[in-house]
Amino acid sequence: MLNGKTIAITRSQDDASEFISLANENDATPIALPTIELVSKGEKIVDEFLESVSKYNPDYSVFMSSKAVKLLFDTAKQLGKLEKLQLAVANTTVMSVGPKTSLTLEAEGIKVNHQPTTFSSVGVGEEFTKLNAVGKKVIVPRSGASTPFLKELLSKIGIDVLEIHLYDVCAFRDTTQWNGFRELFSQNKIDGVVFTSASSVRGFFEIMSKDYDDNVLLDNLTKLSVVSIGPFTSDELKKFKVKNTVAEVHTVAGAFDAMKTTLNVI
Numbered sequence: 001m002l003n004g005k006t007i008a009i010t011r012s013q014d015d016a017s018e019f020i021s022l023a024n025e026n027d028a029t030p031i032a033l034p035t036i037e038l039v040s041k042g043e044k045i046v047d048e049f050l051e052s053v054s055k056y057n058p059d060y061s062v063f064m065s066s067k068a069v070k071l072l073f074d075t076a077k078q079l080g081k082l083e084k085l086q087l088a089v090a091n092t093t094v095m096s097v098g099p100k101t102s103l104t105l106e107a108e109g110i111k112v113n114h115q116p117t118t119f120s121s122v123g124v125g126e127e128f129t130k131l132n133a134v135g136k137k138v139i140v141p142r143s144g145a146s147t148p149f150l151k152e153l154l155s156k157i158g159i160d161v162l163e164i165h166l167y168d169v170c171a172f173r174d175t176t177q178w179n180g181f182r183e184l185f186s187q188n189k190i191d192g193v194v195f196t197s198a199s200s201v202r203g204f205f206e207i208m209s210k211d212y213d214d215n216v217l218l219d220n221l222t223k224l225s226v227v228s229i230g231p232f233t234s235d236e237l238k239k240f241k242v243k244n245t246v247a248e249v250h251t252v253a254g255a256f257d258a259m260k261t262t263l264n265v266i
Helices: 014-025 044-056 066-078 082-090 099-107 121-130 149-157 175-186 198-208 214-222 231-239 252-265
Strands: 006-009 029-032 036-040 060-063 093-096 137-143 160-171 192-195 225-228
Touching: 006 014, 006 252, 014 029, 014 252, 029 175, 036 066, 036 198, 044 066, 044 082, 044 137, 044 160, 066 082, 066 099, 066 137, 066 160, 093 099, 121 149, 137 149, 149 160, 160 198, 175 198, 192 198, 192 231, 192 252, 198 231, 225 231, 225 252
Parallel strands: 006 029, 006 192, 060 093, 060 137, 137 160, 192 225
Antiparallel strands: 036 160
């Protein structure tokens, strides 16, 4: 048990339900920090995806997050193009990164064929290697803030990749929800922070640097446990000179387990 320790996660209240449940079960106090917001590229994303499937004729579609699925399908519903989208996706072999993404796809009537055991770009590469997919074509609808790592990795395996950017990411603009966190952070009363993506790291520092000098911010972060959900998030934290523990399993539950371990050690 975590005996009332206060732990923050870089997600909005709506997206942090699993984390909040885990914290409550372990006698910890959770704080949800909305660090980023998605800025959709608009209605054109559906037609761009449909046209790309038609012209490119991909063998596989890869969905990296539940957010990408929800945005694409919600936009299609608004445009009356849901059935067209369902058919386009169903005509590919579908790979989904992480259980939440799979559940979101299934809720939209899409059968998931493959889910990598490691929930990251590296896991996607491992899965395609197992599938012996050399020469195959893959379409990936995702964030415009994504790194080129996945595309480069799959290209090395011999796979042709087309990425469709559905949205951009910016730092969360209404930071009133951060007031309680800022107050506790200033008093060194935050015990840990879980970072859930590279973009959430950038958002965190953009928001916090408005109120804190860089040295104070980094000094306060050294006094608490920092956990990253995966290697890309960890690398982004290192760019900001923040030491962190990488979750062995790249999920919220995995990150929470890592946080429990580090807090029990401290």
